[in-house]
Amino acid sequence: xxxxxxxxxxxxxxxxxxxxxxxxxxxxxxxxxxxxxxxxxxxxxxxxxxxxxxxxxxxxxxxxxxxxxxxxxxxxxxxxxxxxxxxxxxxxxxxxxxxxxxxxxxxxxxxxxxxxxxxxxxxxxxxxxxxxxxxxxxxxxxxxxxxxxxxxxxxxxxxxxxxxxxxxxxxxxxxxxxxxxxxxxxxxxxxxxxxxxxxxxxxxxxxxxxxxxxxxxxxxxxxxxxxxxxxxxxxxxxxxxxxxxxxxxxxxxxxxxxxxxxxxxxxxxxxxxxxxxxxxxxxxxxxxxxxxxxxxxxxxxxxxxxxxxxxxxxxxxxxxxxxxxxxxxxxxxxxxxxxxxxxxxxxxxxxxxxxxxxxxxxxxxxxxxxxxxxxxxxxxxxxxxxxxxxxxxxxxxxxxxxxxxxxxxxxxxxxxxxxxxxxxxxxxxxxxxxxxxxxxxxxxxxxxxxxxxxxxxxxxxxxxxxxxxxxxxxxxxxxxxxxxxxxxxxxxxxxxxxxxxxxxxxxxxxxxxxxxxxxxxxxxxxxxxxxxxxxxxxxxxxxxxxxxxxxxxxxxxxxxxxxxxxxxxxxxxxxxxxxxxxxxxxxxxxxxx
Amino acid sequence: xxxxxxxxxxxxxxxxxxxxxxxxxxxxxxxxxxxxxxxxxxxxxxxxxxxxxxxxxxxxxxxxxxxxxxxxxxxxxxxxxxxxxxxxxxxxxxxxxxxxxxxxxxxxxxxxxxxxxxxxxxxxxxxxxxxxxxxxxxxxxxxxxxxxxxxxxxxxxxxxxxxxxxxxxxxxxxxxxxxxxxxxxxxxxxxxxxxxxxxxxxxxxxxxxxxxxxxxxxxxxxxxxxxxxxxxxxxxxxxxxxxxxxxxxxxxxxxxxxxxxxxxxxxxxxxxxxxxxxxxxxxxxxxxxxxxxxxxxxxxxxxxxxxxxxxxxxxxxxxxxxxxxxxxxxxxxxxxxxxxxxxxxxxxxxxxxxxxxxxxxxxxxxxx
Numbered sequence: 034x035x036x037x038x039x040x041x042x043x044x045x046x047x048x049x050x051x052x053x054x055x056x057x058x059x060x061x062x063x064x065x066x067x068x069x070x071x072x073x074x075x076x077x078x079x080x081x082x083x084x085x086x087x088x089x090x091x092x093x094x095x096x097x098x099x100x101x102x103x104x105x106x107x108x109x110x111x112x113x114x115x116x117x118x119x120x121x122x123x124x125x126x127x128x129x130x131x132x133x134x135x136x137x138x139x140x141x142x143x144x145x146x147x148x149x150x151x152x153x154x155x156x157x158x159x160x161x162x163x164x165x166x167x168x169x170x171x172x173x174x175x176x177x178x179x180x181x182x183x184x185x186x187x188x189x190x191x192x193x194x195x196x197x198x199x200x201x202x203x204x205x206x207x208x209x210x211x212x213x214x215x216x217x218x219x220x221x222x223x224x225x226x227x228x229x230x231x232x233x234x235x236x237x238x239x240x241x242x243x244x245x246x247x248x249x250x251x252x253x254x255x256x257x258x259x260x261x262x263x264x265x266x267x268x269x270x271x272x273x274x275x276x277x278x279x280x281x282x283x284x285x286x287x288x289x290x291x292x293x294x295x296x297x298x299x300x301x302x303x304x305x306x307x308x309x310x311x312x313x314x315x316x317x318x319x320x321x322x323x324x325x326x327x328x329x330x331x332x333x334x335x336x337x338x339x340x341x342x343x344x345x346x347x348x349x350x351x352x353x354x355x356x357x358x359x360x361x362x363x364x365x366x367x368x369x370x371x372x373x374x375x376x377x378x379x380x381x382x383x384x385x386x387x388x389x390x391x392x393x394x395x396x397x398x399x400x401x402x403x404x405x406x407x408x409x410x411x412x413x414x415x416x417x418x419x420x421x422x423x424x425x426x427x428x429x430x431x432x433x434x435x436x437x438x439x440x441x442x443x444x445x446x447x448x449x450x451x452x453x454x455x456x457x458x459x460x461x462x463x464x465x466x467x468x469x470x471x472x473x474x475x476x477x478x479x480x481x482x483x484x485x486x487x488x489x490x491x492x493x494x495x496x497x498x499x500x501x502x503x504x505x506x507x508x509x510x511x512x513x514x515x516x517x518x519x520x521x522x523x524x525x526x527x528x529x530x531x532x533x534x535x536x537x538x539x540x541x542x543x544x545x546x547x548x549x550x551x552x553x554x555x556x557x558x559x560x561x562x563x564x565x566x567x568x569x570x571x572x573x574x575x576x577x578x579x580x581x582x583x584x585x586x587x588x589x590x591x592x593x594x595x596x597x598x599x600x601x602x603x604x605x606x607x608x609x610x611x612x613x614x615x616x617x618x619x620x621x622x623x624x625x626x
Numbered sequence: 627x628x629x630x631x632x633x634x635x636x637x638x639x640x641x642x643x644x645x646x647x648x649x650x651x652x653x654x655x656x657x658x659x660x661x662x663x664x665x666x667x668x669x670x671x672x673x674x675x676x677x678x679x680x681x682x683x684x685x686x687x688x689x690x691x692x693x694x695x696x697x698x699x700x701x702x703x704x705x706x707x708x709x710x711x712x713x714x715x716x717x718x719x720x721x722x723x724x725x726x727x728x729x730x731x732x733x734x735x736x737x738x739x740x741x742x743x744x745x746x747x748x749x750x751x752x753x754x755x756x757x758x759x760x761x762x763x764x765x766x767x768x769x770x771x772x773x774x775x776x777x778x779x780x781x782x783x784x785x786x787x788x789x790x791x792x793x794x795x796x797x798x799x800x801x802x803x804x805x806x807x808x809x810x811x812x813x814x815x816x817x818x819x820x821x822x823x824x825x826x827x828x829x830x831x832x833x834x835x836x837x838x839x840x841x842x843x844x845x846x847x848x849x850x851x852x853x854x855x856x857x858x859x860x861x862x863x864x865x866x867x868x869x870x871x872x873x874x875x876x877x878x879x880x881x882x883x884x885x886x887x888x889x890x891x892x893x894x895x896x897x898x899x900x901x902x903x904x905x906x907x908x909x910x911x912x913x914x915x916x917x918x919x920x921x922x923x924x925x926x927x928x929x930x931x932x933x934x935x936x937x938x939x940x941x942x943x944x945x946x947x948x949x950x951x952x953x954x955x956x957x958x959x960x961x962x963x964x965x966x967x968x969x970x971x972x973x974x975x976x977x978x979x980x981x982x983x984x985x986x987x988x989x990x991x992x993x994x
Contacts, residue, residue, distance in 0.1 A: 059805030144735050146808035324786055326793070384654060385979050391785045392718040396921060397978055400971030403918075407968055413959045523914075527797055534790060567801035573794025577787050578779050 038110060042093040042117030046177070049089030049118060050125020056081050057129075057156055060147030061564055066155050068560050069232030070205035076232075077560070078155060080202075086122040086173045090115030090180030111185035112178045119177020120170050126156065127166035134162045192253070193246035200245025201238050208232055209557050210297060217292040286448060290441040298440035300556035302512055305447030306505050308548040310525070311532035312454045312541070313501030318530070319539030319587070320467060321494035322474030324395040326526050327402025330382070331375050331499040333409060333521040335506020337418060338374055340516045342367035343428040347419035356417050356424065364428065364511060371507050372500045379499030383492045402526055410518035423517035427510050447508055454501050458541055461497070470494060524566065528552075531569045534576050537583020546585055655979065662976060669953035682951060688829060690947045696835035696904065698943020699842035703897035704920030705927070705935040706849060707769075707890030713866040713930040714886050717785070720792035721772055723917020724799035725891055727910065729765030730898030731803060733757040734812055734908045741815030750817035754899075761899045766891030768799070773887040778880070796914075803910040811909045814902040838900045845896055846936050849889070853932060862886055866930070915967065919946070922974040928984030937985060946970060 056062050066078030094111040096103050106114070133141060133153055141148045157165035183191060204211060208231050215222040225237035233241065290298040310332060317325045344361040346353035360367075386397050409418045418424065461467050469490045472480040481487050510516050532551050536543025551569065555561035561568070576583060673682075682690075704726055711719045737757055740746040746753045776795045780788045820837060823830045853859035864872040865882045873879045901916065902908050919942060927938025949969040954962035977984065 055802075059802055061805070145806050147805055322786070324789065385658065385975065389978055389982075392789045393925075393978055393982070395789060396718060396918075396925075397975050399918070400974050404968050404971050407965060411964045413965070527793060530790070530793065564801070564805065566797055567805060570794045570796070570798030570801060574776050574791050574798065577783075577791040577794070578776070581783070581787055 038114045039117045042114040043121045045089040045093035046118040046121025047125060049085035049122035053085040053122060053126050054129045057152055058145050058147055063149060063152040063155055064560055064563060068558060069230035071233045071238040072235050073230045083176060086119040086176040087180040089122050090118040090177035091184045093118045094181035094184040106185050108182050108185045111181040115177035115181020116174045119173035123169035123173025126169045130157055130162055130165055193249045196249040197242040197246035201241045204241045205233050206554065206558065210293060213294055214292045290444045295440045298444045300553060302440055302443045302447050303556060304548050304552045305451050306509050307532060307552045308451050308545060309454055309505035310502055310529040311544040311548050312458055313498045314529045315533050315539065315544050316458060317494050317498035318533055320462060320470040321491060323491065323494060325398045326395045327398035328502055328529055329521050329523065329525040330402045330405035331502030332506040332525055333405050334375050334378055335371055335503030336510040336516045337409060338371045339367055339507040339510045340424045340427045342370060345424040345427045347424055348422040353425060358417050368507055371503055375503030376496040376500040379495035380492050383495035387488055387491055399523065402523060406518055406521045421518060423515060425515050427514045427516065429511060443512055450504055450508060455541055466493065528569060531573055535572055535584060537586040540583060540585050540587035543583045543585040666953055669957055673952050673955045690951065691944060692831050692835055694944035694947030695940060696838045697947060698940035699839045700897050700901050701920045701923045701943050702936045702939025703842050703845060703893045704916055705924040705939045706893050706932060708921050708924040709929050709935040710886050710890050714883055717788050718792065721795040721799055722890065722894060723913035724796050725765050725769045726894040726898045726916065727803060727913030728768045729761035729895030730902045731807055731908050732764035733761040733899050734814055734902065736760050737815050746815055747818045750819040753817065757899050758896055761895035762892045765895030765898060766888040769887040769891030770884055773884055800910055807910060811907050814906045814908055816903060816906055834904050838904055841896065841900060845893060850932050858885060919970050922970050925974060926977050926984055928986035931986050934984055934986035942973065945973060
């Protein structure tokens, strides 16, 4: 048995090592080494260096189903497997360092631009090769032992540890948000966050860990009788709790820009715009099951038509000029027109592609999205849409004379739009229309046989999704006061899709969390910006493979996705508890072999 | 039964029949096709009757055609990759454009080094062979890795799931290349032997265009021999027909799928070098537009068919290089070639609406 286990461990270690080397070569390790999480020692770069060995070991030592039973390995065997995985990971890294040593950094750098002396210094701990190699192999073995042993523990011990570490990580990542709020509340923050490294202090990290782990244990003890994970339960939760929670969240949301200052409000405004996109796309993808990759078209339509209806300038040979078509409506008069227009365009785009399904629909809608961008950017429409330079000086949207361009004010406008969209989505999901969408998504033919007009409901999904997306576009135009075709590439569609997928298709809380994580986190941490899209790509793959129902699943949708599994494994209840921890899915995107 | 009830029933019957008698969809489709046809005919007519100074000369059209054929040959090679994978997995490998980009980018480093050392000009044939080999190795490795990591765990998942994964993989590979190789556009050297043009039947044809067409044609022929006559090719076709029965016949379907990705990668690698030689640059985002265009070509020709992909590639290449000038110049659209991709996507949409099986494809019995 042990031979097979060790081989498995070594295999996981090879993959872990490859991931480590990739993270280094792509520039993540060096870049994130500048982001302190705890004290001056633990940076996000260091965490990235630790994770491959840990995760490789934990994967190699995971419980297996043998003869219909979930078998956890005994701790010594798990640790041994883990040591193999970790040591091999370290050995791969050492080998990569040897290559660098022999070939020299400069020559590698002429091909792989991110392999810098800084990176090599970080990975080799500023030591000679032999010492660094020894550290990597030995350290990898220690990490592997920890990772393997962790996997052999009972869930009652494992979960609090994971939640505690997750809390530390999240608080460490929110190092720009939390201290600002504490400061505005008149509280001291230097016990929690260091002023020099900006990360958590060691006592602060200890407190965070204790709070996270302790909170989990207490929560667990009170709710032990309920099945399912805590997030799923929250989604299903009782009415009173939810109303109370909703009230608290609303007050928090209203107070947030006052506490967090204008920089963070700016980020929150962007999060809100993408939240709108996510909510709209959620109607199309999550509810109706139509994968729309051209969603950016509605965003563009919203932005351009808002600009044209409220008044904007185009760049002319001499200074700026009035576009060939423009009205000077107020923002609030233009908004309904824009939304109706976008809904109409949704129907127009939807009508010819009604018969297409799945991947063909995705590609055709992608085509529509690109057509929209190219046409808006073309010289042909230059007199109206301003060509590649786009439109400038979009009329702002004031309420009672108060301008909304200022980030804090804009936040309230965007928040109102988001709440409206959330309300509409919720009501739709529970309505006859929402049920028709569900039926259609599950099986079109059966839905049709039950008397549901799939034509009508598909067009309705496109129209409503388009309307919400255009609302996002309208806000985007007002926020930036410029509208440029570069802002409307396919990437916007993919980001919106990633938001929906990460959160969970068809789940509104999921979309909110998705937007906060995918748009908020990179906004808060400048170091993320460079790798944002790389991480999104990894998130899309990882979520689809590991947790297709998303972080906060729509209960019904999850049951659909898991139906068969559940039927098969009904007698394997114990295995259900081996689900993924959310923070692993967020932080360990591609570190999973 | 009361009179009212029977009337109600018959009334409903009339209503149903009336709905059937007025097929909105078909009317819409006819309208769309008439408008498209009118647009194309009037546009071409107006362009061809433009006054001498503003229109295009016969020579210009001939050059458009040659460039279009060369462009189409590259599309055809990439399209084959989509087509092969779609044939077996019924899945659009959205990341195939990135597989193409990886091959081109990897060969760039060799090309640049050979360009500096003069090897590229001294023995261009050998140098080009090495470039092709590098691109082939890298592209097919990336394709196989992609299949192993991103697609194999999802073999039995609902159809949307692997598609979303493929989109993620495309984004991931593109930005991995950005992180690995940097954001700048790199100039791809061209050997002296490929500069200038040959005169073929009195028509000047750029040497690179000639090379592109020749190599592509050779690759298509080799591929069709491989798929038709070798054992591996036969097992590929068997797996495309029915995976379950193929595995009952002793075919290792997982291996065949891996092989399919590898073959697609080989073609993409060759296409990558040809593309880079023709446009003389590599960039991390270079895979997206040709990828979509090639997918369009595969659909246009009939996805799943080798001849279809080749034909679709050529048709699309020519359409892209002639179309904007021919259809749009007549309407006084400034810089019509900016709208080249609009032509691509319009073709895609029209084909999918009117003839989802493509030119050579068979109509699939079940709906798309």
